[in-house]
Amino acid sequence: MILIENGTIYTVTKGVIKNGSVLIGNDGKIKEVSDKKIKANCEKIDAKGKLIFPGFIDAHTHLGLFALEGGMEDADGNEMTNPATPAMRAIDAINPQDPAFKDAVSAGVLLVFTGPGSGNVIGGQSVLTRTYGKTVEDMIVINPVGVKCAFGENPKRVYLSQHRLPSTRMGTAKVFRETLAKAKEYAKAKKGKKKPPFNLDMEALVPVFQHKLPLRIHSHRADDILTAVRIAKEEFGLDVVIEHGTDAAVIRDVLAKKKVPVISGPLLDVSPKVETRSSSFETPALLAKAGVLTALMTDHPVMPIQYLPLEAGLVAYQGGAGEEEALKMITINPAKILGIDKEYGSIEKGKVANLSVWNKHPFSSVARCETVVAEGKIIFKR
Amino acid sequence: MKKIIAKKLFDGNRILENKIVLFDEKGIQYVGDDDKAGAEETFGAEFLTPGFIDLSSGIGLKEESLGQVEGDDFNEETNPATPELLALDGINPLDEAFPKAVKGGVLETLVLPGLSNPIGGRGALIKTVGKTVEEMLIKSPCGMRFSINNAPKMTYGKQKKMPMTRMGNAYIIRNALYKTKEYENKKKDKKFSLFEESLLPVVKGKEKAFFAAFRADDIATSIRIAEEFDLNTVITFATEADLVIELLKKHKIPVAFGPIILSRFDRELKHLSPKVPAALIESGIETAIISGHPFYPAEFLRIQLGLVIAEGIKPEKALKAVTLTPAKILGLKNTGIIKKGAEANLVLFDGEPWETKTKIQRYFLKGR
Numbered sequence: 001m002i003l004i005e006n007g008t009i010y011t012v013t014k015g016v017i018k019n020g021s022v023l024i025g026n027d028g029k030i031k032e033v034s035d036k037k038i039k040a041n042c043e044k045i046d047a048k049g050k051l052i053f054p055g056f057i058d059a060h061t062h063l064g065l066f067a068l069e070g071g072m073e074d075a076d077g078n079e080m081t082n083p084a085t086p087a088m089r090a091i092d093a094i095n096p097q098d099p100a101f102k103d104a105v106s107a108g109v110l111l112v113f114t115g116p117g118s119g120n121v122i123g124g125q126s127v128l129t130r131t132y133g134k135t136v137e138d139m140i141v142i143n144p145v146g147v148k149c150a151f152g153e154n155p156k157r158v159y160l161s162q163h164r165l166p167s168t169r170m171g172t173a174k175v176f177r178e179t180l181a182k183a184k185e186y187a188k189a190k191k192g193k194k195k196p197p198f199n200l201d202m203e204a205l206v207p208v209f210q211h212k213l214p215l216r217i218h219s220h221r222a223d224d225i226l227t228a229v230r231i232a233k234e235e236f237g238l239d240v241v242i243e244h245g246t247d248a249a250v251i252r253d254v255l256a257k258k259k260v261p262v263i264s265g266p267l268l269d270v271s272p273k274v275e276t277r278s279s280s281f282e283t284p285a286l287l288a289k290a291g292v293l294t295a296l297m298t299d300h301p302v303m304p305i306q307y308l309p310l311e312a313g314l315v316a317y318q319g320g321a322g323e324e325e326a327l328k329m330i331t332i333n334p335a336k337i338l339g340i341d342k343e344y345g346s347i348e349k350g351k352v353a354n355l356s357v358w359n360k361h362p363f364s365s366v367a368r369c370e371t372v373v374a375e376g377k378i379i380f381k382r
Numbered sequence: 383m384k385k386i387i388a389k390k391l392f393d394g395n396r397i398l399e400n401k402i403v404l405f406d407e408k409g410i411q412y413v414g415d416d417d418k419a420g421a422e423e424t425f426g427a428e429f430l431t432p433g434f435i436d437l438s439s440g441i442g443l444k445e446e447s448l449g450q451v452e453g454d455d456f457n458e459e460t461n462p463a464t465p466e467l468l469a470l471d472g473i474n475p476l477d478e479a480f481p482k483a484v485k486g487g488v489l490e491t492l493v494l495p496g497l498s499n500p501i502g503g504r505g506a507l508i509k510t511v512g513k514t515v516e517e518m519l520i521k522s523p524c525g526m527r528f529s530i531n532n533a534p535k536m537t538y539g540k541q542k543k544m545p546m547t548r549m550g551n552a553y554i555i556r557n558a559l560y561k562t563k564e565y566e567n568k569k570k571d572k573k574f575s576l577f578e579e580s581l582l583p584v585v586k587g588k589e590k591a592f593f594a595a596f597r598a599d600d601i602a603t604s605i606r607i608a609e610e611f612d613l614n615t616v617i618t619f620a621t622e623a624d625l626v627i628e629l630l631k632k633h634k635i636p637v638a639f640g641p642i643i644l645s646r647f648d649r650e651l652k653h654l655s656p657k658v659p660a661a662l663i664e665s666g667i668e669t670a671i672i673s674g675h676p677f678y679p680a681e682f683l684r685i686q687l688g689l690v691i692a693e694g695i696k697p698e699k700a701l702k703a704v705t706l707t708p709a710k711i712l713g714l715k716n717t718g719i720i721k722k723g724a725e726a727n728l729v730l731f732d733g734e735p736w737e738t739k740t741k742i743q744r745y746f747l748k749g750r
Contacts, residue, residue, distance in 0.1 A: 365688020
């Protein structure tokens with residue numbers, strides 16, 4: 001057991017508790033959260049003058065797939081040999097030795113969504129992983145957790161250079177629609193008497209039709225977002241999460257009505273292409289205010305993973321989301337999008353004891369994370 | 383005459399409290415405690431600083447939100463030695479990054495060509511406000527870009543052209559400098575050559591040589607070449623500079639460090655950490671902090687200062703790294719500082735300039 005006492009606890013779901021205590025059980029779960037002293041005979045962390053946050057969750061990264069401090073040999077994010085590769089599994093490419101995992105822990109980022117890049121229209125299966133551990137088997141929380149898809153410039157650019165379809169947005173939609181239509185038939189045939197011949201790519205999409213997995217669709221332009229929603233949600237009735245959503249604020253009412261969540265970002269970079277032109281720290285605030293379930297991403301390595309809280313700070317203060325809402329975007333909101341909000345995303349009794357202790361609010365540029373607890377164990381101390 | 387009443391004022395060296403600044407388009411007329419003098423307009427500031435100077439940036443050359451053909455004029459990857467190029471000719475004043483940089487307090491910047499060529503071309507020192515480069519211009523040419531790192535190898539190696547190795551990289555630079563010396567000393571039958579003419583001010587020590595180097599050994603090679611030709615050198619990017627502090631000190635070479643917020647996507651960046659600029663500043667080496675735009679947005683240059691402060695550096699020393707230090711390195715006497723007679727390049731913040739919370743309230747460039 002560990003007792004963290006005398007700190008300001010940002011529970012996320014139950015407000016801010018001053019001079020609060022958190023008791024962590026041997027099972028790695030939070031045993032008690034209180035605004036009063038908790039008596040316990042165990043290891044204690046005095047958090048006087050410190051701030052306590054739930055483990056941060058980065059809802060969209062490529063952590064481990066483009067290992068830092070490496071070269072081309074270490075880039076395994078995009079299998080750009082076929083525009084539809086649903087059977088690619090991120091788990092086969094994640095390098096737990098990627099030093100970026102340590103960076104993540106040093107900033108209290110304990111869970112990440114990581115997966116293939118956006119070179120293909122259908123890129124493959126992403127995972128939810130811990131940021132600590134020696135093997136992927138130790139690290140994975142949910143595999144797969146979503147199927148990565150991409151609209152707009154990226155697949156066009158990749159296949160135009162290979163003189164193959166898709167070289168237009170129409171081509172991208174064709175690949176997407178055709179693959180889903182085949183998968184729908186395959187899933188249906190699997191339920192019938194005459195089983196279809198085994199197809200690994202189609203197998204990967206069956207859980208999508210069973211609503212066990214969402215399509216995680218990279219799209220920036222408003223029309224691309226709407227094309228993705230039209231095909232995936234309207235034509236095929238599938239679950240959709242929009243990734244990046246640079247222009248999502250323009251159609252925020254539509255997204256709110258259709259209950260499509262958006263993972264916004266990366267925002268602390270120089271807009272690299274035409275479709276990211278309207279990139280703004282205000283977008284997440286506008287989405288949240290319109291009722292869209294919104295999370296933030298670093299898109300690591302596009303932005304370094306350890307600066308997720310700093311990005312959230314700029315969303316809070318420069319973008320107008322406010323501290324409380326921006327904090328949700330890196331804790332409970334991604335937990336909801338990932339379907340893990342019963343166990344993660346806030347400091348509450350019964351939830352997994354993922355916590356970090358800071359000397360200042362992590363949204364400040366001078367803040368330092370001092371202690372990190374993951375599943376009830378101290379895994380980082382400055 | 384305009385007046386600013388500043389709760390905190392960073393003058394280039396110190397953070398002072400409750401100061402009055404009087405200025406007009408001619409410059410700063412008064413800095414002190416006396417609030418008696420009248421002014422046409424008066425402004426209040428929580429925190430007043432000189433306009434920030436970004437000592438190494440590709441802003442305007444590699445444009446925001448545009449592709450390679452339309453908006454990327456950063457690297458002329460057709461010849462490894464292109465000293466004839468002028469950044470000024472590639473800068474688009476309408477790059478959408480300029481108004482954002484201003485919003486981040488960056489009022490002056492040295493734009494240098496990219497890193498692909500061992501000799502990349504000549505920089506332009508500009509203000510970040512204006513519709514034409516002529517309006518923005520402070521000085522061009524200003525500084526020569528040299529590049530000793532993986533980038534030239536990666537660019538030309540695959541074309542089976544020199545440089546394919548670090549030896550090749552150094553050879554190209556050394557050879558060009560020897561040729562320039564020969565050109566300089568030639569009295570008879572001298573034919574005009576733009577190549578040597580461009581390098582001449584560098585060889586004479588009149589123009590700064592900005593060496594882009596990340597690894598400690600590349601920093602050392604840069605210094606070796608600089609010593610051989612007696613160049614006036616600045617190391618830019620400088621990821622491993624803290625490993626060669628003694629060498630930098632011995633040769634009195636300033637460093638333009640950054641960007642700090644950058645993924646270590648190459649082996650050369652392995653050592654990158656806010657600890658490095660903190661160690662450099664602590665050691666007394668003249669250290670500027672740069673955005674390295676477009677690798678990191680100039681708009682948020684100020685946020686990087688917070689990371690250095692979190693490493694234990696005093697705020698005034700961090701602020702100096704984007705004001706007085708880059709001004710000194712560039713040999714500018716009247717900017718990067720708030721004192722009587724200096725240019726009225728002023729930024730009014732509503733809080734600590736390095737904080738995420740803080741917004742810029744107003745800025746003045748040459749008093750306007």
